[in-house]
Amino acid sequence: AQKVTQAQTEISVVEKEDVTLDCVYETRDTTYYLFWYKQPPSGELVFLIRRNSFDEQNEISGRYSWNFQKSTSSFNFTITASQVVDSAVYFCALVMDSSYKLIFGSGTRLLVRP
Amino acid sequence: DTGVSQNPRHKITKRGQNVTFRCDPISEHNRLYWYRQTLGQGPEFLTYFQNEAQLEKSRLLSDRFSAERPKGSFSTLEIQRTEQGDSAMYLCASSWDREEETQYFGPGTRLLVL
Numbered sequence: 001a002q003k004v005t006q007a008q009t010e011i012s013v014v015e016k017e018d019v020t021l022d023c024v025y026e027t028r029d030t031t032y033y034l035f036w037y038k039q040p041p042s043g044e045l046v047f048l049i050r051r052n053s054f055d056e057q058n059e060i061s062g063r064y065s066w067n068f069q070k071s072t073s074s075f076n077f078t079i080t081a082s083q084v085v086d087s088a089v090y091f092c093a094l095v096m097d098s099s100y101k102l103i104f105g106s107g108t109r110l111l112v113r114p
Numbered sequence: 115d116t117g118v119s120q121n122p123r124h125k126i127t128k129r130g131q132n133v134t135f136r137c138d139p140i141s142e143h144n145r146l147y148w149y150r151q152t153l154g155q156g157p158e159f160l161t162y163f164q165n166e167a168q169l170e171k172s173r174l175l176s177d178r179f180s181a182e183r184p185k186g187s188f189s190t191l192e193i194q195r196t197e198q199g200d201s202a203m204y205l206c207a208s209s210w211d212r213e214e215e216t217q218y219f220g221p222g223t224r225l226l227v228l
Contacts, residue, residue: 043221105156
């Protein structure tokens with residue numbers, strides 16, 4: 001079965017703190033893609049990053065970084081020096097090569113307080 | 115370069131009425147997807163088109179739901195005889211088969227069935 005688990009329902013931090021959002025996935029496919037999306041209060045899902053299953057290199061983009069570890073089936077997302085504008089719901093998602101549908105986790109609501 | 119657009123953004127209807135939503139994908143994208151998101155949950159896949167062909171439908175898509183994508187351009191999602199349980203955000207996404215399955219989402223249509 002394919003599944004994405006985001007165990008953290010809600011996280012609250014003070015501005016400038018670092019925060020890590022956890023994502024664990026399950027799939028039997030050897031080729032798959034992992035994604036993170038941001039959903040601000042406006043509701044639109046904003047694409048942040050894509051990783052394919054053959055590329056375990058970590059990635060950094062500004063204050064954002066992603067840690068992909070196939071050994072633990074995890075794809076964690078870290079925001080460094082968080083800002084109030086980072087407040088949103090963040091979704092981790094999986095696409096198998098055998099299907100095109102995104103399988104989403106239940107999301108983690110991040111609240112960054114000033 | 116415009117993104118995915120959806121109309122209407124909000125719809126309030128009475129139980130038993132029919133509703134239709136429209137999605138206009140990013141112009142060069144050949145794949146189009148519909149998802150449904152209820153409060154506090156991640157989006158769930160409903161159906162997927164490659165050009166004008168509907169290639170996959172979820173079990174969530176009961177026979178009251180129908181989707182079309184004439185000429186492989188915009189798509190419509192119709193719900194007949196709406197029920198209160200249909201109240202949700204309906205999200206449309208599009209992708210290009212040369213971009214490793216990255217799906218870009220529209221702002222969604224929020225449906226409330228009274």
